[in-house]
Amino acid sequence: MPLRTSVGIVGAGPAGLLLAQLLHRAGVDAVVLEARNRDYVEHRQRAGLLEQGTVDVLRSAGAAARLDREGLVHEGIELRFDRRSHRVDFPSLADGRRVTVYAQTEIVKDLIALRLEAGAPLLFEAVAQEIVDIDTERPVIRYFHDDAERTLECDFVVACDGFHGIGRQTVPEDALTTYSREYPFAWLGILADVPPSCEELIYARHERGFALHSMRSEHVSRLYLQVAPDDRVENWPDERIWEELELRFAVRGDWKLHRGPITEKGITPMRGFVAEPMRHGRLFLAGDAAHIVPPTGAKGLNLAAADVTLLARALGDWYAHADEAGLDAYSERALRRVWRAQHFSNWMTTMLHPDPREDAFSARLHLAQLEYVAASVAGSTMLAENYTGLPME
Known part of the structure; x- marks a missing residue:
């Protein structure tokens, strides 16, 4: 020793x-x-x-x-809100990162x-x-x-x-x-033995809550749902999870969420x-x-x-x-x-997660911010630069 x-x-x-x-x-x-x-x-x-x-x-x-x-x-992420989709292209906005x-x-x-x-x-x-x-x-x-x-x-x-x-x-x-700072929501995360339904991460804001589609590999998907901080995994059987994910990711068009066996569940505070x-x-x-x-x-x-x-x-x-x-x-x-x-x-976090304490006015402000990020080069650039990471000092 x-x-x-x-x-x-x-x-x-x-x-x-x-x-x-x-x-x-x-x-x-x-x-x-x-x-x-x-x-x-x-x-x-x-x-x-x-x-x-x-x-x-x-x-x-x-x-x-x-x-x-x-x-x-x-090379990017997809933002979904109001049943619409917008892709943020990283290399063109963040110096190739x-x-x-x-x-x-x-x-x-x-x-x-x-x-x-x-x-x-x-x-x-x-x-x-x-x-x-x-x-x-x-x-x-x-x-x-x-x-x-x-x-x-x-x-x-x-x-x-x-x-x-x-x-x-x-x-x-x-x-x-x-x-x-304690946030008034948590993430229910799952691992599923199913190929991802997307090529890049999807961040979705829905009136029922946030959802994220990620992946571990080409054969394993990682997905998240916004839930209450005091929620319990036992309240979320597999069928309920998949139905809620489909609802929150829904867009106009023929996109489909692939389902598969869920191998892991957990709730993470924010x-x-x-x-x-x-x-x-x-x-x-x-x-x-x-x-x-x-x-x-x-x-x-x-x-x-x-x-x-x-x-x-x-x-x-x-x-x-x-x-x-x-x-x-x-x-x-x-x-x-x-x-x-x-x-x-x-x-x-605040832009993408409906806060159960917020009023309708605040909710509309966050949607307006998403609209700005989607429509503005400046707004998309701010997201891309920070998401891909500022240069190491």
Whole structure:
């Protein structure tokens, strides 16, 4: 068991694993601690829509061989409202940028395989219990692994352990400012063993609620329905789900929704959250440990990738040149992108989701905004630029 490392990383999700891979390529050693077992981590279902910049980072990290073979490149999305359809073309509006559908579970599998092939430390079922001495030059992670309490001394600690992890909880309360927003609806998400009914994602606003048609692969569809936050999966038998999806996606014309066996159902709450700053002493926060965005704009995974890209460069500069500028600027630079993504995600969410609390006047305002996006080059450009991802800083 390693007793000391340069960078201790808590969490083997996409953020922690990508950071470890980027550091490995830069010649900086790191140890990754993950509380769950490998099977759980490799099968944890999450969204998988990648901005152009995220794809580029994975390629630069040597982690895109399978992504380039199997990822589904999309050049636009379809907006549906008032039984009409409008396509937003990304390359023509966003300097040639596109997005790629590739499941997050597959990214995690690819990064785990690379780390294990390199013989680099990745400890599963290693439960971080405490991070101490973060205001010193030798912070320590105390963790439990193989039925024993252990310690890992580091130069730096990066918490990629999610919203409920110990990373953010380690920061003194008076040193952290948090912002949050709870949305008055949730998403019922399903996986279905049926080829997608569309070539690109469909975002639909209907008076009964929002719906999204996405995909995991050429043979598996991923679909979502807006539901109440306190709704239960048991209230949604398969037939009801398919009927509601057909109703919300309906357009004038002969488009048809393909049905198939539903293999997974789950309800996800909608919230926004930001913790500032994203650094305290030698402890850095990245990904969901620092921020949560509603999934409408597909920014969660991409923000995590942007965080660790900044951090990997900064740590590389520190080890190569004793240059602390990148580390000192990390929080400010990362938060600039985080708040841009929060704004875009909130804009997409409020425009596309009927709010059960809103009056008819507000509903008409959101429809007017959709009309503007569909009819205006400026409106479509704003959506395309943000959806495909602003350039990596």
